[in-house]
Amino acid sequence: MSNHYNEMWRSLGLNLKAHDQLLQALPPTYHDVYLTQTNRPQSMEYFDFVVNEIHGLRIQELQEHKKKGGKVIGAFCVFVPEEIVRAAGGICIGLCSGLEMGTAEAEQVLPRSICPLIKSFMGFKLAKVCPYFESCDLVVGETTCDGKKKAFEILNDYVPVHVMETPQMKKGRDKQLWLEEVQDFAGLVQETTGIEITRESLAKAIQEVNGKRQALRRLSNLRKNDPAPISGKDSLLIEQIAMYDDVARFTAKVNELCDELEQKISAGEGAFPPKTPRVIVTGTPMAIPNWKVPHIIETSGAVIVAEEMCTGMRYFENEVAEAGSLDSMLENIAARYLGINCAVFTPNTGRLENLENLVKEYHAGGVIHCTLSFCDPYAVEANRVEKMMKQKGIPFLKIETGYDQEDAGQLKTRVEAFIEMLR
Amino acid sequence: MYAGIDIGSRTIGMVAMSAGQIKQFRLEDTGFEPTDTAQKILDGTYSRIVATGYGRHSAKAEFADDIITEIKAHALGAAWIFPGVRTVLDIGGQDTKVISLNEHGAVIDFLMNDRCSAGTGKFLEIMSTALGYNSVSEFGQEALTGEGTIKISNMCTVFAESEAVTLLHRGAPKKDIALALHASVVERTVGMLQRAGFKTPLVFTGGVAKNRCINSLLATKLGVDVLVPEEPQLVGALGAALAAAKDGFTA
Ligand code: SF4
Ligand code: SF4
Numbered sequence: 001m002s003n004h005y006n007e008m009w010r011s012l013g014l015n016l017k018a019h020d021q022l023l024q025a026l027p028p029t030y031h032d033v034y035l036t037q038t039n040r041p042q043s044m045e046y047f048d049f050v051v052n053e054i055h056g057l058r059i060q061e062l063q064e065h066k067k068k069g070g071k072v073i074g075a076f077c078v079f080v081p082e083e084i085v086r087a088a089g090g091i092c093i094g095l096c097s098g099l100e101m102g103t104a105e106a107e108q109v110l111p112r113s114i115c116p117l118i119k120s121f122m123g124f125k126l127a128k129v130c131p132y133f134e135s136c137d138l139v140v141g142e143t144t145c146d147g148k149k150k151a152f153e154i155l156n157d158y159v160p161v162h163v164m165e166t167p168q169m170k171k172g173r174d175k176q177l178w179l180e181e182v183q184d185f186a187g188l189v190q191e192t193t194g195i196e197i198t199r200e201s202l203a204k205a206i207q208e209v210n211g212k213r214q215a216l217r218r219l220s221n222l223r224k225n226d227p228a229p230i231s232g233k234d235s236l237l238i239e240q241i242a243m244y245d246d247v248a249r250f251t252a253k254v255n256e257l258c259d260e261l262e263q264k265i266s267a268g269e270g271a272f273p274p275k276t277p278r279v280i281v282t283g284t285p286m287a288i289p290n291w292k293v294p295h296i297i298e299t300s301g302a303v304i305v306a307e308e309m310c311t312g313m314r315y316f317e318n319e320v321a322e323a324g325s326l327d328s329m330l331e332n333i334a335a336r337y338l339g340i341n342c343a344v345f346t347p348n349t350g351r352l353e354n355l356e357n358l359v360k361e362y363h364a365g366g367v368i369h370c371t372l373s374f375c376d377p378y379a380v381e382a383n384r385v386e387k388m389m390k391q392k393g394i395p396f397l398k399i400e401t402g403y404d405q406e407d408a409g410q411l412k413t414r415v416e417a418f419i420e421m422l423r
Numbered sequence: 424m425y426a427g428i429d430i431g432s433r434t435i436g437m438v439a440m441s442a443g444q445i446k447q448f449r450l451e452d453t454g455f456e457p458t459d460t461a462q463k464i465l466d467g468t469y470s471r472i473v474a475t476g477y478g479r480h481s482a483k484a485e486f487a488d489d490i491i492t493e494i495k496a497h498a499l500g501a502a503w504i505f506p507g508v509r510t511v512l513d514i515g516g517q518d519t520k521v522i523s524l525n526e527h528g529a530v531i532d533f534l535m536n537d538r539c540s541a542g543t544g545k546f547l548e549i550m551s552t553a554l555g556y557n558s559v560s561e562f563g564q565e566a567l568t569g570e571g572t573i574k575i576s577n578m579c580t581v582f583a584e585s586e587a588v589t590l591l592h593r594g595a596p597k598k599d600i601a602l603a604l605h606a607s608v609v610e611r612t613v614g615m616l617q618r619a620g621f622k623t624p625l626v627f628t629g630g631v632a633k634n635r636c637i638n639s640l641l642a643t644k645l646g647v648d649v650l651v652p653e654e655p656q657l658v659g660a661l662g663a664a665l666a667a668a669k670d671g672f673t674a
Pocket of ligand 1: 076077078079144285310344
């Protein structure tokens with residue numbers, strides 16, 4: 001990314017030296033992981049461009065929005081309702097945390113043995129290297145896992161954090177609690193942006209975000225074909241970009257990509273040869289630029305056909321039902337979000353049922369469960385998933401890993417051996 | 424003739440086969456240039472070479488026709504020597520693997536230890552040096568004569584080493600410490616086998632399979648026969664050779 005953004009980065013208060021290092025690390029990795037792929041769809045060009053401009057053009061757009069008095073709200077979890085932020089004239093962005101950065105700074109306030117995602121967002125903030133973070137007027141946390149919940153108290157020392165209480169179960173009273181949280185959030189967002197949410201603005205926001213989810217679902221459905229029309233890595237990238245790109249433009253670009261993929265499918269073309277072993281990955285989110293395990297999988301002779309993750313299907317699975325009144329719209333929003341099958345819930349049987357269906361629908365030969373190190377909810381729930389997979393006779397591999405590359409060799413052996421089993 | 428080469432962290436094994444028979448085999452230290460050493464060992468003419476082991480990818484880039492993982496190689500090799508094998512335990516220089524096979528000899532599951540040397544050949548090597556033995560085989564031999572009076576409580580190589588040295592300074596009999604260290608490896612291994620829900624026949628491969636103390640402790644602890652091939656360090660190479668020989672094989 002060229003230097004003409006330097007002024008903008010400086011004005012955001014970034015630590016330019018550390019930020020430069022970050023920017024220099026990304027292109028070579030991106031090249032190795034993404035640009036060396038063969039048979040990539042042409043329409044990936046847009047997404048390559050977006051990554052290339054990750055700290056440039058998109059940040060500029062956010063700054064222009066802010067200049068006009070607009071607000072930017074950052075979130076760490078797919079439970080934060082984007083519709084509400086948009087309806088109040090704000091822009092909602094997912095803060096990424098997929099890279100080991102500012103570890104030394106983060107470890108001054110956090111224990112060493114903690115999930116790398118948490119360490120990463122703290123590091124990004126403390127080392128001042130993320131222009132998204134620095135663009136946020138408000139950051140929204142949640143009470144999902146204990147690590148995040150407590151880390152938000154610390155983060156609040158550096159940036160205002162509003163914490164939404166996500167329940168632990170999905171009973172009637174949990175639904176009520178969550179609805180109230182969503183209503184409170186709507187109030188807070190309006191206060192932050194100074195713009196009132198109206199029936200019209202919320203209805204429009206619901207339609208727009210539903211449109212984004214529909215486009216992503218369309219893409220996902222195309223991946224049921226053999227040969228797979230697009231790699232799992234490219235799909236993951238799109239799912240990661242979904243969290244911070246302009247909604248209308250992103251939706252249009254995903255639909256364009258789908259048009260191209262439909263043509264490829266009817267011509268019998270794919271990103272991988274027909275009959276390539278197909279796997280589904282499931283587990284903790286893979287925040288951009290965490291492409292570690294997908295890269296290992298797809299360079300070991302398999303293709304990923306679905307991500308049962310928050311950077312994946314859980315993000316676009318269900319839609320918010322449209323409704324007439326503001327109140328019922330908020331109810332529908334609360335209901336849609338509470339349908340997310342995150343491992344912080346107990347029980348989380350929805351995830352298991354869903355996985356079983358996905359294996360059938362996507363003609364997957366096996367499932368790879370990926371957990372970030374020190375993530376208790378998913379590491380423990382892996383047992384439920386494994387048990388079910390064994391019962392159904394579905395080949396299953398469990399991986400626990402962080403953002404470092406130390407274990408890449410061993411992981412490769414395990415993944416290759418798993419794929420040998422699928423042949 | 425078909426060749427299989429297993430490029431491990433400590434040793435490189437080679438097996439060449441023709442008409443279903445082993446024609447040549449060799450075992451060398453890996454040295455600093457694994458791919459070069461491998462090529463030197465492969466001094467015949469082979470119609471197909473399959474590589475396995477951690478150096479397999481470099482081998483593929485340089486000379487091998489194909490690659491398979493150590494997991495598949497050990498399964499193929501063990502099933503050829505002991506038809507009907509249901510579990511392969513492989514303890515090499517740097518890692519431990521438990522491989523489950525179905526009744527047709529296909530791999531259905533596997534476990535590998537995490538990124539640490541506890542319970543591997545490296546662990547035994549370090550402990551043998553720490554206690555002042557000249558070789559790992561002497562260490563294993565002595566341990567057989569030890570008495571089970573001591574328990575090593577640390578699994579981590581670094582801590583276990585200082586624990587062993589402390590015991591030595593306190594005057595504990597060396598062979599008892601040796602036995603305790605072997606027992607700690609076995610305990611870890613048994614845990615892994617149990618997690619994998621191991622079935623018999625159980626075949627033990629890799630360098631550590633030559634250690635008689637580990638073998639006998641393992642058999643006692645598990646209460647089953649532990650089958651050890653004549654050349655446990657060549658099972659991976661054998662598996663690779665079998666893969667090379669297999670018609671229409673692709674990896
Ligand atoms: S895994 Fe759970 S906590 Fe994490 S983003 Fe998804 S829903 Fe939120
Ligand atoms: S990956 Fe696990 S531990 Fe980390 S933030 Fe998400 S739920 Fe929490």
